[in-house]
Structure formats: C-alpha cells, structure tokens
Amino acid sequence: MSNNNFYCVIMAGGTGRRFWPYSRKALPKQFLDFFGSGQTLIQQTYERYKQIILPDNIYISTHKDYKDLVLELLPEVKESQLILEEEHRNTAPAIAYASYMIQKVNPDATVIIAPSDNMVLNLEGFKQAVWRGMEFASCSDKLLVMGIKPTYPETGYGYIQISEDSEGDFRKIKTFIEKPAKEFAEVFVQSNEFYWNSGIFIWHINTIMKAFHEMMSDVCPRVEGGRPDFSSCPNSSFDTSIMEKADNVYVQPCDFGWADIGTWGTLHDVLPKDENRNVVIDSNTMLYGCKNNLIMMPEGKLAVIQDLEGYLVVEKDNALLICKKDDQTAIRKFVNDVEMRFGEKYS
Amino acid sequence: MSNNNFYCVIMAGGTGRRFWPYSRKALPKQFLDFFGSGQTLIQQTYERYKQIILPDNIYISTHKDYKDLVLELLPEVKESQLILEEEHRNTAPAIAYASYMIQKVNPDATVIIAPSDNMVLNLEGFKQAVWRGMEFASCSDKLLVMGIKPTYPETGYGYIQISEDSEGDFRKIKTFIEKPAKEFAEVFVQSNEFYWNSGIFIWHINTIMKAFHEMMSDVCPRVEGGRPDFSSCPNSSFDTSIMEKADNVYVQPCDFGWADIGTWGTLHDVLPKDENRNVVIDSNTMLYGCKNNLIMMPEGKLAVIQDLEGYLVVEKDNALLICKKDDQTAIRKFVNDVEMRFGEKYS
Numbered sequence A, B: 001m002s003n004n005n006f007y008c009v010i011m012a013g014g015t016g017r018r019f020w021p022y023s024r025k026a027l028p029k030q031f032l033d034f035f036g037s038g039q040t041l042i043q044q045t046y047e048r049y050k051q052i053i054l055p056d057n058i059y060i061s062t063h064k065d066y067k068d069l070v071l072e073l074l075p076e077v078k079e080s081q082l083i084l085e086e087e088h089r090n091t092a093p094a095i096a097y098a099s100y101m102i103q104k105v106n107p108d109a110t111v112i113i114a115p116s117d118n119m120v121l122n123l124e125g126f127k128q129a130v131w132r133g134m135e136f137a138s139c140s141d142k143l144l145v146m147g148i149k150p151t152y153p154e155t156g157y158g159y160i161q162i163s164e165d166s167e168g169d170f171r172k173i174k175t176f177i178e179k180p181a182k183e184f185a186e187v188f189v190q191s192n193e194f195y196w197n198s199g200i201f202i203w204h205i206n207t208i209m210k211a212f213h214e215m216m217s218d219v220c221p222r223v224e225g226g227r228p229d230f231s232s233c234p235n236s237s238f239d240t241s242i243m244e245k246a247d248n249v250y251v252q253p254c255d256f257g258w259a260d261i262g263t264w265g266t267l268h269d270v271l272p273k274d275e276n277r278n279v280v281i282d283s284n285t286m287l288y289g290c291k292n293n294l295i296m297m298p299e300g301k302l303a304v305i306q307d308l309e310g311y312l313v314v315e316k317d318n319a320l321l322i323c324k325k326d327d328q329t330a331i332r333k334f335v336n337d338v339e340m341r342f343g344e345k346y347s
Helices: A041-050 A064-073 A091-105 A123-138 A182-190 A205-215 A238-243 A264-270 A328-342 B041-050 B064-073 B091-105 B123-138 B182-190 B205-215 B238-243 B264-270 B328-342
Strands: A006-011 A058-063 A082-085 A110-115 A118-120 A143-148 A159-167 A170-177 A194-204 A249-254 A258-260 A279-281 A284-288 A294-296 A302-306 A311-316 A319-324 B006-011 B058-063 B082-085 B110-115 B118-120 B143-148 B159-167 B170-177 B194-204 B249-254 B258-260 B279-281 B284-288 B294-296 B302-306 B311-316 B319-324
Touching: A006 A041, A006 A091, A041 A058, A041 A064, A041 A110, A041 A123, A058 A064, A058 A091, A064 A082, A082 A091, A091 A110, A091 A205, A091 A238, A110 A123, A110 A205, A118 A194, A123 A143, A123 A194, A123 A249, A143 A159, A143 A205, A143 A238, A159 A249, A194 A205, A194 A238, A194 A249, A194 A258, A205 A238, A258 A264, A264 A294, A284 B328, A302 A311, A302 B328, A311 B319, A319 A328, A319 B311, A328 B284, A328 B302, B006 B041, B006 B091, B041 B058, B041 B064, B041 B110, B041 B123, B058 B064, B058 B091, B064 B082, B082 B091, B091 B110, B091 B205, B091 B238, B110 B123, B110 B205, B118 B194, B123 B143, B123 B194, B123 B249, B143 B159, B143 B205, B143 B238, B159 B249, B194 B205, B194 B238, B194 B249, B194 B258, B205 B238, B258 B264, B264 B294, B302 B311, B319 B328
Parallel strands: A006 A058, A006 A110, A058 A082, A143 A249, A279 A294, A284 A302, A294 A311, A302 B319, A319 B302, B006 B058, B006 B110, B058 B082, B143 B249, B279 B294, B284 B302, B294 B311
Antiparallel strands: A110 A194, A118 A258, A143 A194, A159 A170, A159 A194, A170 A249, A311 A319, B110 B194, B118 B258, B143 B194, B159 B170, B159 B194, B170 B249, B311 B319
C-alpha cells in the first residue's frame, strides 16, 4: 500500500498542561515515553503512520520551540517536513497553515490529521481503516472524522452521533457532543448511534481549503503567503470552528482498539488496574486501603500510600501533585497558580 | 550552679521508625535538624543540659552504630562518655547499663535521664526545675519523674496521675496511663491530677541500682562487669519494667513549655498551623481544600495538594509517605513491610 497523494500531518503542538507535573512546558506529553516502552508518544505515532504513508509525505505540526526536539526524536524527518507555529493558537490556525503548505506541495493531496497522543492496539485494523478512509476522501468532497465504537462510558472523550444518511459505510454526522456526564455516556454506549471522536480527520486538500475559506476567512490570509502571522490569528479550536459548523462531515465507524491519552483520568481508564482499581505506572509503591488511584513516581523512588481513593499521585523532577483524579479542570488551575507564584521554575 | 555529683544521660539509641521516611535507620530523628534551626535534636538537648550539668558528667547512651555520628555532632563529648549498646534492646537494659557505668565512676552520683527528642520553650524554667529535682533526688530514695502540666488534650503522650501523698512539691504517683483516647485526655486536662509523662527521670544512683536489682535481677549481671551482653537481655521498656512497678515513684510537677517529638501527630500538635490547621515544615506547597495535614518535602521540591484532610505527606530522599496523620501504629507496619520487601534500600 502506498499512494504518492496521501499525506499525514501529526499534530504535536500541545503544551501538555493536563499532565503536569509529569509533562512540562519544555517537555509536553507527546515527547514523553509514558509507559516505559522505550518510545515517546510522537515516535509511536510516527512509526504507526509510516506503515501507510510515504515517509516524505509525513509532516509534523508543532511549535517552533519544539523544533529541535522533534528533529532529534524523529531523525528521518527533514526540516522541510516541519510546519512550525510561531505562537500557540490552538488547532484551527495550525491546521489551516498545514493545509496551505501541503496544497502548495501537492494540490491533489489527501490528508490525514493525526493527534500525537493516541494509543492503538490493533495495528492491522488501524491501517486498513486509514487506507479505506483516505481512498474514500480522495474522491469525495466530505470532511471525514474517524469515530471509534465506544467500549465503556468514558467521560473524558467527546462523542459523535451519526444520522441515517450514509455513503457506503460512511455515515453523515448528526452532532458532536463534548465530554458527557456519566449517565449520558452510559446511554451513548448502549445505543449504536454514538462514537468516540478520535480527533483523526481525513479529507482531500481542496475540501478542507474550501471549508477554511468559507468558515474562517479571516485566518486564511494570515497563514497563506510568505510568512504566517500567528500572533494575529484567533485562538480557536478546529473542532468548534470548522467541524461543528460544516454540513459535509461524515463519520467513518472504526473499531481498532483506540485510546486518547488526553488526561490522567482517561489514562487511568485505559491502563491495567490492580484488584482495587489502582493504576501504578512503572513505580515502586506499597498501597494500603487505596482504591481507584493513579500513581506515577520517578525511577527508584518508593511511595507508601494509605487510604486514598480516586486520587492522582504523580511526581516528577522538582514537583509532586496529589489531587482528585477526575477533576479534569483543576490541574490547569494548579499549573496557572504555580506559574503565577513561582514563574517558570516548576512549569 | 554546678555540682560534681550531678550527672546526665542523654538517651539517643532510638531507631526513629516513627518518623520514616524523614528519619532512617542510618539517621534517626535525634540526629536530624527537624525545624531547619541549624541544630539536630541531640545537639539541642546537649546544649540545654550543658547549662546545668558539668560537660564531663554528660553521658550519651546510644547504639554502637551511631558512635561516630554522635562524636561528630557533639565534638566536646569524649569517647569515654559514650555508653554504647551492642544491640537494640529498648530502654530498660540501656538505662541499667548506663547506671552501672556511672556508679563505677561516682558512687554518689545523682542522675537525670534525658530523652534526646524533647522541645523546651522556657529554658530558665527548665533549668530551675532540673536543679530542684536533682537536689531533691540527691538526698532521697525516690525515683523522680518530671510531670508536665498539660495544656491541651494530647493523645500521643503518656499521662501520670498523682496522689495526695507528697514530699514538699513532689507528689507520689498514683498511676501511669498510656496514650489515652481523646475523651479521656480532655478529662485529664480539666482535672489537676494529671500530668504528661516527660520521660525525664531523676534519682540517686543507689536508688535506681536498688530498683534494678529488685525488679530486673536477670538484667543486672548482663550489664555489670567487663563486657555487657545485650544480646541476652530482654527487650523491655524501662517504663513498664521499673517505673510502673516501683512503689517509690514521685512526680515533680513542671510547667516549662515542653513537647516530645514522639510522632508526626505530636509534631503537628506543637507546630504553628495555617488557618486550616495545616503544618508545613520548611517546604514549598500549594494547598487546595486541605485541612489538618502535616507536609514536609525536600528542599526545592514543590507539592501541589488538593482535598486531603488529616494526612501526612512526607518525602525524603528515595521515599514518599502519604498516610493518616493520627494512625500512630501504621507507620511501624509500613516500615516493616518496606524492609520485608525491599531490604535496607528504603529503611
């Protein structure tokens, strides 16, 4: 399988605040080896797509501060394959800029947008799904999103509801649903109408450029042409600015053992647990009366913990975090407060 | 004030397990500077007694493994002033051996037994109390224990109940009470009959030797003579073997701002607290919804903690402990378990 017109953009610009203190501004999660596997998340992602997309056609979208890190972690990637943001402006400007750059290189490209923090268990199923999606998108004017058949009521993911309209296996979207409450997630899993939003998008380059020109016409002139002007771009998410507004979005139903390493809570959900639902990542621990926690300590450090339930205990370098595992928004606040008080020392 | 017959034995043989992981087998609490004051607890104790007892008459009872450490921390102390246990056998054999050694040096000695882990706030009051107690004991056949007027219902201390019998200010003991439940401690503080057991004892050397020969006659031959045989001594506490059995025990009521650094719980009780009763010892922390905790981190390390109540969070070197602050017995179990599993690596 190989097709000169198939391209991949790995999105690796995140600052990884949701995984503080394990990830830091200088080393966000995509550049970390979360599971002690010997490979960082971005390396795992690159290797996965390299089996489907020609290496020269794999681009990396990231912030300029991470340029050297990416080139070091992915030695096969040339500097010309980096699409660098001057400033963090969320995903919409980054995808607009990447699309413009790829269109310049190949006006008949079909592109897959790949988050750099996914886990995939069934690689064969994944490869077949990507190939099928790209073949569909290459000769269609649809914006495709891969929907993952949910296996449990995860509240840390976004969901997609499908409609009756279809083109082959591909189903027209009814609506996007942001991270739902537990009781809704349970209903979604029961029904056959809902899928997890993987954040993996596929389209022909003309389709996405048309969408940007229609829905974010202010951003286009800022990323097209000689030098992009990120500082004047709005800070907007691609999902809300384009995908939720467009009327040509289709879902590709997939089922290849997927997880998004989006928050500590989702990480806890997908990793193996002890009999008390504790997840211990690569750490020496002795737990007494502990339930449903996630624990991650530096190498060689022992954590003895008594009577915690539903907590996160994460230490790395000069910082220790002990907080409610499922309070997703709290960590952002903590990191902001830490920066206010200590500057960059711990962030 | 000075008297050639007045002697002091500083008890510094403890292994400090109750303060794990801050204290370790190789460095028990008496050899640590708990409050960042620049002085370890044993140095503070030595300096305190040096103002009352001639330096040549201050002996240190400790385990042989701590010999070099003591000589380094207390450079004025000569090797001949060390009374070394070959093996840890609790306080009864240690005090018996120390008493025998001092009797050999001065058969008319009056001795004060001084724990190495006390805090004293009113040094003048303390000095006067020691002097008064030693003068009383020097010409009496009583075993004296300093009783501290309780200021709050501490459940981590032993209490002493006094009887009506008295000799001057010194009151005959009615009974020793081990660490009481909260409701009892509250009654004790209200009444005027109860004192904290300071663990500071005073007696003429003949009085204590007589007590040992009467109540622990098996131990005497093992510590008297050329070379003591600690391995065949029973592992027994001086309080239960002698003080609780003797019928000549008197209490010296004292009130000089005293605290025993016996457990994390008592340390929390005596140290300054924030508005939510958190004690933070010399650490960078950011606390959210935290109440009644004790936190101690290594220098330069930040702890961000959310929604903990009544916990201990202590990290030192290669170990982190998170446990219920007031579960006094749990830490011993943890340390035993850690040794069973990891050997000496963390203990």
